[in-house]
Amino acid sequence: MPEPVISAAGLRMSYGDLEAVRGIDLEVQPGEIFAFLGPNGAGKTTTVEIFEGYRRRTGGEVRVLGVDPQKATRQWRQRVGFVLQECRLTPELTVREAIAQYAGYYSAPRDVGETMSLVGLDEKADARTSTLSGGQQRRLDVALALVGDPELLFLDEPTTGFDPSARRQAWDVIGSMRELGKTVFLTTHYMDEAQVLADRAAIIVAGEIVAEGDPAELGSDGGPEAVISFRLPKGLSLAELPAPFSRAAKQGEALVSHASGDPLADLRVLIDWAQTRHVGLPSLEVRRPSLEDVFLELTQR
């Protein structure tokens, strides 16, 4: 087995009395896209900044590309690229100039034009960065991270605040990292992002990892088997439904949603009830729990 690109054991970080990260263990393998999920304030950015070498930890062991990031050297920085959560780029430079400036910092940079194409900004090559949309600025930021041709890429909430089409474009760019053979460590609070992009994901809540694994299977052990949902038939209230649906969560005006541990039995009860009462079950749906369901369940515990 190759050496992991990132490994952390018992990683801790406190700010005074506040323990932001409370003993994290994780490993990221070469070529993997790893999603680090969690609600705001869970310790995502603190963890990623420790990996990036920005922050000193208060406990535990960390190796990134075989080096303790607290002792980051220029050679190490040649191999690591990153997009920070918040960074406004120099407004006076054009897209091409901004990428060329960063290319100059690395010993073996990628071609500037090729890097621009990679993030889909060819048409904006000579536009000032200040004229770019939020999504385009973020993609330029990714280009700055890629131009040094790093082995490992950190992306801290790369699509926060994006409209849906900008997110899709950003996902295409991040997904293409796989073809380039890069290892990607991605933090996000969007479940769908992890599900679309990641090979593996870990969920951090209040400084601790509460679940880890294949995003498609996350939470399948011990979690709900399926989610049964339908619209509440007209004229009925939630309390009139059979158990366990009478206790189900109601989303919006009329959508009943039940995370079921035994979907076959629950469905039988529901269908028998509907047939006896001669009511329809509009928009009936049985689906595997999404990462979102798992996430909500884990973060609300």
Added chain:
Amino acid sequence: MNLVLHQFRFDQKVFWRNPASVFFTVLLPLIFLFIFATIFGNEEIEERGVQTTTYYVPAIISLAVISATTVSLAINLTEDRERGLLKRVRGTPLPPTVFVAGRVGNALVISVLMVILVAILGRVVYDVSLPDQTIPAVLVTLAVGAFAFSCLGFALTAMIPSEDAAPAVTNAIMLPLYFVSGVFIPDSEIPPGVLQVADVFPVRHFFEAFFAAWDPNTTGSGLELGHLAIVAGWGVLGLLLALRFFRWEPRR
């Protein structure tokens, strides 16, 4: 060295494309020279035995150099820090010293340009003679001043909490200093007590060093070592403060 030039080239681009930089750093000192020379006319300042215009050329040169170094650096570095740009650059293989060298190099080149522009303007429009005998003194004063006031720019950045506060804090410090140090008003009009206060700070000493080089009554090299020592001392203080307190990460 190549990397310093690389960085400097982009710093120059950014400077000349930023309307605020060009206006406040390049045009405003020239406008000041016009305004003061026009308002105060071509009278003689008896205490110094020179024409008012001869006084204002080195005064505005001091202001221009401080503006290209302390003021520009503090405002732009604070902005870049709060934007997350400094933090981002810090994570690349670019050595911090090269980043600093690019910025200071930029400030130095603009300073040299301003000395030349103000000197030529003084010569052409107001017939203020160029310091042909004292060019070495001008160069030494410029070098010491640009170093010291650049260090103070980095130190000041460390004291400024936010992007919005940067121009306000910088001007709140510099404008009163320009006034009490005789940069805006000839020092013959300033009470001695006020001048004593000004003598604590580097602006007045920097002006005195340039004045000696432009003063037609100067005999000898025009090198004001005493004044320059005080300017350099402030520079060292600025350097120490910057090394201790300068941060690459946003304060917010």
